[in-house]
Amino acid sequence: MIMRAVAIGRYGGPEVLELVELPLPEPKPGEVLVAIRAAAVNPADGKWRAGMFAGFAPVGFPHILGYDVAGTVAGGDGLPVGTRVAAMLDPFIKGGYADHVAVAADRLVAMPDGLSFEQAAAVPTAGLTGSQLVERAVDARPGQRILITGATGAVGRFALDAARRRGVAVVAAVRTSRKAEALALGAEAAIALGEEDWTGVPFDHVVDTVGGDAVAALCRHLRPGGRIATAATTPIDPQGLPATPEFYAVVADAERLGRLLEAVAKGEIAVPIARVMPLEQAAEAQRLTDAGGAGGKIILAP
Ligand SMILES: NC(=O)c1ccc[n+]([C@@H]2O[C@H](COP(=O)([O-])OP(=O)(O)OC[C@H]3O[C@@H](n4cnc5c(N)ncnc54)[C@H](OP(=O)(O)O)[C@@H]3O)[C@@H](O)[C@H]2O)c1
Known part of the structure; x- marks a missing residue:
């Protein structure tokens, strides 16, 4: 055969x-x-x-x-x-x-x-990575505010959804053309990555799916004690940052995947x-x- x-x-x-x-x-x-x-x-x-x-x-x-x-x-x-x-x-x-x-x-x-x-x-991979970044890697708590880069991408939109479900406010750093989509997905604010700086209160954590210098620049707005979790292979230069970026690798989790598939089937996540x-x-x-x-x-x- x-x-x-x-x-x-x-x-x-x-x-x-x-x-x-x-x-x-x-x-x-x-x-x-x-x-x-x-x-x-x-x-x-x-x-x-x-x-x-x-x-x-x-x-x-x-x-x-x-x-x-x-x-x-x-x-x-x-x-x-x-x-x-x-x-x-x-x-x-x-x-x-x-x-x-x-x-x-x-x-x-x-x-x-x-x-x-x-x-x-x-x-599976996008959904598990996005939700695990929020719930396991940085363990964002209700009432906190996190930066999610690439928030309308495959991983980013699951991270955004996981944050929203936990009552975590999201600042989405995306391409200019994706800002409206990020807001429609539930982000509290959207900024153009590499073009706009963040002027609001500091982020409690950063969840990154892009990497590189533009992300490093935004990570300067992390509050002391916050974490930077990245799934991207493009490194974030740690120089001058309040925390060292930590690479997060997705792990299999059939139970969580079942919940994500249900949410997609119900139309809760596009x-x-x-x-x-x-x-x-x-x-x-x-x-x-x-x-x-x-x-x-x-x-x-x-
Ligand atoms: N560590 C792990 O376990 C793990 C697991 C899954 C994925 N990953 C990695 O995570 C990353 C994202 O994966 P994905 O599946 O979410 O990819 P994706 O669907 O292509 O999403 C990436 C998003 O980031 C945006 N983006 C890329 N560069 C940007 C920039 N300079 N400025 C603004 N936006 C930018 C992309 O926009 P455009 O499409 O317009 O470029 C896209 O919306 C990849 O590097 C992937 O290999 C790692």
Whole structure:
């Protein structure tokens, strides 16, 4: 039995992504075989492809990228065949750019009714990262005010939603063209990142999804004792800041993912999807994601 996948045989640009046929994964005990209907393209996919993480986490080739999948159970342990499921895969193993993947059963969440496979695939990594940044990394408390950079992006909008639910006021630092959207999503104020400074009371914490000098400049408005949590790979220069930026890496959390999928299914959180593309166009999908500005997730459909 074989499956179709898009794999890399070496590190490089999007051109190293190749459509291949590989043996159908055989689920081990405690694993479920999922027939993938939709897989998200995340910014990290291009970084793995380019070898940015090769120093501490080299991959074996061929390597199938892709963290986030939604599909139906096709075999293995634990769940009836045909159950609609979504998951964040192990970020070091991955395997989303394929028509099947074997997933540890405890990573899988049954999809709520009414949610499409494309919407479900758009949630796991972005949703878990955004909500964990607010609730775990900085643990913002009701009544506090936090800065969220890139607040209308995939991670940022889940961070904004998590803050709003906790009664935490949000100052959103976004592109000028996204300020109105950030306010509509519930931010108390929106400023153009890199163009406007913050003149209000200091932030209790900073949740960053962009990184770089413009973010560092705003971090100067952090109150002493506050934290700076960043998910971005572009570093924030700590010089002159009230706190040292701390990198936060998402962790799997099926229970939290279930809550996020429910919220999206109920329309409480909008997850814009910019494009749904066939699996064989993964290289073009990554070019678009690498370039930024897509305005939503790019989803691959095998
Ligand atoms: N550490 C972890 O565990 C983890 C997990 C998930 C994601 N991440 C990282 O978090 C970052 C965000 O991921 P994402 O999925 O949310 O990406 P995304 O959907 O592209 O969102 C990023 C947002 O930031 C905006 N942005 C980028 N540069 C900007 C700038 N200079 N000024 C103003 N706005 C800017 C983008 O706008 P444009 O689209 O217009 O550029 C976009 O709205 C990526 O670096 C990703 O690799 C890390």
